[in-house]
Amino acid sequence: MATEMQTFYKDKVVFLTGGSGFLGKESTAFSVTIEKLLRTTEVKRIYVLLRSKCGQEMQERCAAWKNDYVFVNLVQADPDVLKRVVPLAGDCQEPDLGLSHSDRQLLVDEVQIVFHSAATVRFVEPLHVALAINTRATRLMVRLAKEMPHLEAFVHVSTAYSNCVVDHITERFYPEHLTCPVDKVLQLHDSLSPELLDNMTPALLGKYPNTYTYTKALAEQLVQQESGDLPICIFRPGVIIASYKEPMSGWIDNLYGPFAVLYGSAFGIVRVTRLNLKAHGGIVPVDYCVNMVLTCAWNTARERSIQLPTEPPIYNFIPAEGNLITWGEFKDRAVRLSYNYPFSQMMWMPFLICTTIPWLLQILTCIYHLLPGYAIDLVLRLRGQKPRMIKLYDKIHKNIDMLAPFVVRTWQFDSYNTHQLWMRMSAEDQKIYDFNMSSIDWDDYFLQALSGVRIYLAKEEPGPENLEKGRKIYRKFQVLHRLLQFTLCSGAAALLWSILKRLSAYFFKSTNTG
Structure with a gap:
């Protein structure tokens, strides 16, 4: 028997943006959102906004979806399941979302539920690009939604860090922290050259650490001001990480965020990073995020039928009070479990040194990254191969710098709306669309996540054969690591002893001479 949420989604037409992001990723890694909808509901159709990428046209990318990890089990059970997914050519950077007139009219006539998760998550994206994708596209989506006569729910996916300029983030709007109203900023975007607008970035950002959080904050203000009587809500997830249970345990397909550091550490390449071990990690599994997004749409339509909210409701989604995790616990679990799922291609024994002191970070980076990197590149040159380590470390250090604002401090989040949303669900829906962060077993989660990082x-x-091979390599590097530590410590001790002997002899001679 169908649950309340399954009944809601039955025969519905959904429009999803976010083809470049983790929540709605397509092509080589299909959307977790789409997989969940197809597996647990009887949606009639899912329209997905796609753009051509890396020389591949939209149809080529669609053809590859059936071979994606995410859909293996689903396609085996129902070979025709993907026929319910219809790609539409478009681009959030383009005017009118790059949609043709006929496709736009199709959406207006048919769509009942909208999930807008399209965003550029590059923290250092030029301002004119971030504004186009994260802010202006939100305005275009809201305007498109206003033309949809059958619209029942619109979920705008933001980020828990859209208001990171304050320490205590509640489920409300924060327009007072913007240096300039969203209308004015978008006017500047439309009237100024990209170069001139990008030059204004420091003045416009104010206290925001990057263009990503700033343009997401602008998008929230836009929803607040322009949504009118739309059945709309805002979903603010924390740092989205590998799945816990669905569509398979530990599934991940990108190297964004803290898992990039975890991945590099497991290879034995990343040995130093900037991390406040006592700060809370606002990490949330992607499958839990998807479950909550789907629940938000159901509840938005449900509440609209009862009473129109005075303002779009906001849902903060981060680890629950009582089941918080610090970055130190994140690091310890990852390193401790690295022996359970070692990489057979590792370059050295995994370990990770963390600090928030800038000068110490630079010294440690030179010792543990740059010196070994130059040494390996020298060997590669002598072998007639192309050097690559210093170039790789340059990318790693840029990623560490970009993550720094989010891993060195703690924010306090209120999540009253999220808790109430969970309580409104039936017991059956809570099982199918579980997003209860208080129930996560972090030890079990990291066991699954490390396995997923290794495989995906x-x-x-x-x-098991390849696992045992990895463990043998791990043990070998462990011995070499201890020998290297002993050699370096012995050399340092010998050097120190020699210096002390010379100083002692010098002072003894000076004393006798005096």
């Missing part, structure tokens, strides 16, 4: 990112074979 490092492309390691999952069988």
